[in-house]
Amino acid sequence: MAGTELFGNEERKEVMDVLETGVLFRYGHDSQRNGVWKAKTFEQEFSTYLGAKHTHFCASGTAADSLSLACCGIGYGDEVIVPPYTFIAPIEAVLVAGAIPVFAELDETLCLSPEGIEKAITPRTKAVLIIQVFGSMGRMDEILAVCEKHNLILIEDAAPALGGSYKGKMLGNFGKMSAFSFDYYKIITAGEGGAVATNDDELYDRAHKYSDHGHDHIGNARGAEQHPILGYNFRGSELGAAVVLAQLRKLPYIIEKQRAHQNVLKQVLNEFPEIRLRNVPDEAGDSATFLSFFLPNPEKAIKVFDEFQKEELSASYWYRNNFHYHRQWGHLKEMKSIFNLPVMKMANAPDYRNLEVPQSDEIMQRLMMTQIMVTWSEEELNTLASKMRSAIKKALK
């Protein structure tokens, strides 16, 4: 992934700033830290990048999902509409919140469809958790309209699409609160880390307090702070913030490169009338971290996948083997938790063994995805393009 491809002196310098002060904690110790505030600086620069009023750096993307739900007041018995195609972290966060994940259908954007959301609404629905999956976005205008019509909170997990935008507005700036991950496999990384973004002052206030055991962060004596609410620990460290700060400054370059590289590979796909690209509601806003495309039927998709593998091209056929689609979530279906999740005790708990999303299954069976790298040279890119062309030709002959 982009971030790990570009580690360099910039990350080292930011980390060394922190190590030289010895203040690894993001709050307090003002006199010791020589003006070094990496989490705060990251939050300021990340807010500017997103065009959001506030961001809060935290421990992980999963923490950011939990924090978003908590700050939006989602808890026991609330239904949250979620997609069946995502890394499972946001679903886990809903379960841990004591809420109920309700699965809805995707469309060819690969994100929740507005129609699917509308069908999944019940009197207990409180929120929609959209995941801007693998680089791009859902049909945001229509999704926002459905949420408004039914008075639902939109939470956005933009972890897989950081750097993307929709009609000029950055992804991660559509939800009442939005979540990001900076784990090792994200476009920018801190090794471990995450953030939430919001334009709502009250939600931001809840976010920094809830992430730190309810501390109000007023004044500079931690022991003297008030704790107006119960909280938890979702804090990120200064070291993680230092790394992701350096990475954030590289993000515009990363996006530009990815878009250029994706464009070359898209042109190869466009040579094949049987192939259709993923529906990207605002093509100019694709973060271009991946390239997703459809074959006319599952058999052809599997053949293309097999040929890509033979050519050692990056290839994901999510319907069958990988962990990002509901069919692989046996632990969820059988509710294999190590403790009693609230949902397991609810009379109206869904039986996920019966989870059926036929429209999503149909779409996912035709889907192939390949990853875009930032550091490809022109020569490497041309070699990849011709390998891709010949793999597809073989598969579709």
Ligand SMILES: Cc1ncc(COP(=O)(O)O)c(C=O)c1O
């Ligand atoms: C959509 C989404 N949300 C949340 C997460 C969790 O992030 P983390 O690994 O930082 O907890 C991931 C991780 O892959 C993700 O893809």
